Amino acid sequence: MILVTGGCGFIGSNFIRLWLAEKDEPLVNLDALTYAGNAENLADIQDNPAYHFEKVDLRDSKAVRAVVDFYRPRAVLHFAAESHVDRSIKEPEAFLQTNVMGTFNLLDSALNAWREQGEPEEFRFLHVSTDEVYGSLSMTDPAFTEQHPYQPNSPYSASKAASDHLVRAWHHTYGLPVLTSNCSNNYGPYQFPEKLIPLMIERALAGETLPVYGDGSNVRDWLYVEDHCKALMVVLEKGVPGETYNIGGRAERSNLDVVESLTNMLQILKPRQGGYRELIECVPDRPGHDRRYAIDTRFISEQLGWYPDVGFGDGLLKTVEWYLANRQWVDNVKSGEYMKWVDGHYAAGSSVSDPSENP
């Protein structure tokens, strides 16, 4: 039995689907179903007897302990987090509560379970983290290696950095067999449409402006979500306790490049009179916006034999096709909460960097 947290979110739900398709081992998903968590993401596997679900908030230490004690997992994969940088700028508190205290609660329960199982060497706690903990690169800096100093710049990345440090400490102090992965920007099916790629697809289809922060020259490295999930399986299976593994797609793109590629694909798949490009609009920048992320994947490739399979063009096309084919899913996730965020953040004439604006 493995325990996954945050399995109703974007990456977690893709991971669970892949796990149940490929592995003959049951899984329990602990998720609070926040605005970003959607049970419908796993509708197709609800009846799979190997799948169990517990609606639990990581901030509730007793409930977390009860789930871990009941299922006695051999491994914990920790995806659950508040994950959206723009929200962290406007309302940082939830990020500290979930990402820092929630991770502490999970580590505490995992340590207890590991000890009760007699401290087996094979036990694993895999912490799914982000490249954002390393801060920002200039256009000419070498890509992030696992030795890059931590320099988080947003409330989100600071809270993830804090959680990484807790995980590290639980290994060095208590011997818990932990693994940490730091990954770049994921994209693909089931991503909540507040993140760049699905947001732009949805706004383009609605004929709304495509708000690119600043001049659009900020660079991200993009990884198709299934490749990330496969990397996590490899890290879980072959990773060395105490190690950190950087994961990335070797696909650096400026935001403007990404949005232009999307508009080109949409124009082929669902032509719009006048095209979609005319909808692109540069808007005030995200406060503290990191310039560039890039991942040096040599360590995971050389040590564990993992390489990304899906190129950016192919992955982007699959993603656009998925959003076009799954209109009902999109309509369903556009909850009142989602609409409130979009209305507050992208209201006509409002600045995305205005800290007085409520989401």
Ligand code: NAD
């Ligand atoms: P997401 O926002 O789509 O999903 C987060 C999930 O966690 C949701 O199902 C939500 O309900 C759950 N959750 C949130 N707070 C909770 C709480 N207090 N208790 C229990 N469950 C809670 O996130 P994602 O994009 O799937 O990211 C998953 C993990 O991967 C995060 O830890 C994130 O930091 C990391 N990561 C994401 C990316 C990316 O590009 N999306 C890249 C690198 C790393």
Ligand code: DAU
């Ligand atoms: O690097 C990994 C991280 O990638 C993960 O840890 C985060 O959970 C995930 O959300 C993502 O963070 P980003 O801030 O890079 O993702 P986002 O989709 O919010 O933005 C991607 C880039 O696009 C970023 O440079 C900001 C820009 N952007 C974003 C939005 C939402 C825009 O220009 N306009 C927008 O409306």
